[in-house]
Amino acid sequence: MSACKCEQNLEANYQKLQEVFDKYRNVKGALIPLLQEAQEVFGYLPGDVMKKISQEIGVPFSKTFGVATFYSQFHLKPRGRNIIRMCQGTACHVRGAAKVFDAVSTDLGVGKNETTEDRRYTLETVACLGACGLAPVMMVNDDTHGRLTPDKAVSVVKKYE
Template structure:
């Protein structure tokens, strides 16, 4: 659903305005404002990036540059459950690519995208810090380790 600044998303823009009013003029205000914006909207649509740029008197490309540089920012709406399959070295060596491929096949969803029903977003991630459990994936805050590709279907069924 598109962003509607004067309709359904009006309140969110008001919240963001309050954040910006509070932080404007502080050195390094852009990052925390963008983090707050992502908490409010769930992601950083281009309309929100434009709003931040206008309010801070900077260009949209400056905001966009930050949004695309840092992995913590997402530019598309996320699914209800966000899956992250670790492609860090330890997990990769233990076959995490096959786990990721299997998920992509089952969900009919390319890596980095969200399923059509909005239920899952499928991401590849860097090391999740649980290398002892390689290969590892996370669904939301839940960690699944020592995974085999044929186990993922059963795990997904829980969601």
């Protein structure tokens, strides 16, 4: 009987991780690039992957974990296929960002920094997206959507299903 697809994908991911290790072997200061590339392979940083990185480059796990939790670019939990970033900056706040966030949150059934069970969406808040003239604003993946109302935001998100 062959392994299930998830096991085959996991095996392929660990093979890619080994290639990343080979790329950075004996490179001083490789911890952050290793974490970045490992996250690219797995979509987040599982604990066992961080332990392997620590072993590979000979640093304590506490240092690897400390770096991974210090920088906001690293994620320790699986994330959704679509990342929704809701702006909470001043211009967006004044123009109703809280209601827009609440509508999307309610529609998806998740709160701030949570991922839907089917891993389609991760809902995050950010301090500013730099599109104040379009407030309230959100990004879905790399697409910016502005002048949102609660209903408009929910309909935009549905387009990414």
